[in-house]
Amino acid sequence: MAKTSNYMNMTNNRLESINAKIKSCIHRYSTMPEFFCSLMKCIDVLEGERDQRAAEMVLKVPMQPPPNDIAQYYEVLTPYAYNLVKIQYQLSKEYTVEHQQAGDYYVVCKDKKKLQCDVAKCHCEFFSCMKLPSRHIFAVKKYSKSNVFDESVINERWQKEKYKSSQRLFLRNSVVYESDHGQAVSIQNIPAPKQKKTLTEQQKYKMAMRDAHLLAETMSHASTKKFHVQLNLVKEINRAWRNGRTISVMFSGKYLL
Template identity: 30%
Template sequence: MRRTYEMFPEVLMVDGTYRVNKLRMPLYLLIVEDGYGQGRIVGFSLVANEKRETLKNLIGEFGQIHNLEKVKTVVVDKDQNEIAAVQKFMPEISIQLCKFHIMQAFARKLKKCAVTQEVQGTITQLVRQMVYAKSKTAYDNSFGQLHNVAPQQFVDYYHKNWLESAPMWCAYQTNMHINLGNTTNNRMESMNQKIKDVLHMNLSVPEAVQGLLLVCRASNYAVRHRSFVQQMTVPYRLNDDDEVVDIVVKQLTPYAANIVVHEFKTARSQTERYACTPEKCCVLKTTMGLPCRHIFATRMKKQMRLSF
């Protein structure tokens, strides 16, 4: 786990899961994303409760083992205690909230409002537009419409609970920071499912820890197998003899290579459309650190070498 964190520390996902031992102690996982786009456990803790001080102790202990200065972004759900714990030890990083949990929270509140189904649908659509807004203008437009359509009860709820935290969940702001495309905690949910295939609420705490270590070992074996297969396999793409593509597939993991090759081919087919200055690059560059179609198109237009 230590080596995995050292290799992929940029984006850390934190969340708790339940019903994994007799004492009903919540299990907190800390996960990163590796070069294959897979979630990897870099820390776990069975905690007595989910109070703020407990979670601060958890993050503090994690920081004693790992260098937290390498973390750029932390993805959590919407728990204020989790957010406070992260902010104490990593005050400069970007905290991003799971967009799925955001939409769930708004949906629960909307059900308590006395409005018609049609109005509910309109409000839901406006909230979604705000969550996934690609610009401040788009966000402001949907925000203004929400005030005109939603009942005062819902508007007050939004102002009290979500307005100030918009930089943590609104796409045009979260896309300014690296998150490797993790706008939800789906990787965490996937890992939780694997863990619950092994753990259950009838296990003692020592048995639960043994089960967790088993899951971690199995995950490491799977990663080693993928790495071995990649090293022993010569990358080949049908009907594609482009020199740049050849370099990409040889130097990057298949996961990253597929993304970059798609961007390169898109730029090559529509150079004039996508050429721009680096400051106007799409979210792929800012969120994943990979060259986007805009960079490729600009270099093609200026006849610059496409090297890696």
């Protein structure tokens, strides 16, 4: 397992979380149009959450600047990856390094076990799974007085530029402003998707009933003779609609034909 880049994730919790959100939006006995309408709403919400996380990565600035030794990692990595590297760097101070004559470095762990390592490669589980510099690499770098920052030990997945290239928030035309901290902030203008709402049978009934009440009120104010003419017209319209026919209304003067 340590030889594969599983990013320390051995569960399907993320997939189950998305499935739970979809189930909360879609009713069990939804019609096909209602299903797709609810599904698209759920997708829009999930994309909105991704946009928010992407915006926070650019707009949020820590109250305290990162340590000088790993400041370059902060500029290159996403906040999640940077926090992992920061923890590894702090833990590296608890390890000692032995340098063999053959040129190999061995990091002495807390349990007195020795782990072979160099400035760019480590055999520990963290480096194999996460593809980020581990505490052992940092310990060897400190021992050999090498530069702490090395982009070659960073997987492309954890880089900010790679993350931005897959986010719709950064794929559209944007307006760039200069923040108080000297960083360029990209403000996106994402138009709201135009959705044609699919009405349920109950919603259509309520809407039609409101207009039917107004129609009945208007007819009740007419004379008896005119009322019967209007009532027969309404019956003809109802009969035509039940037979699947289309009704066209034409006005001639003051009278409805």
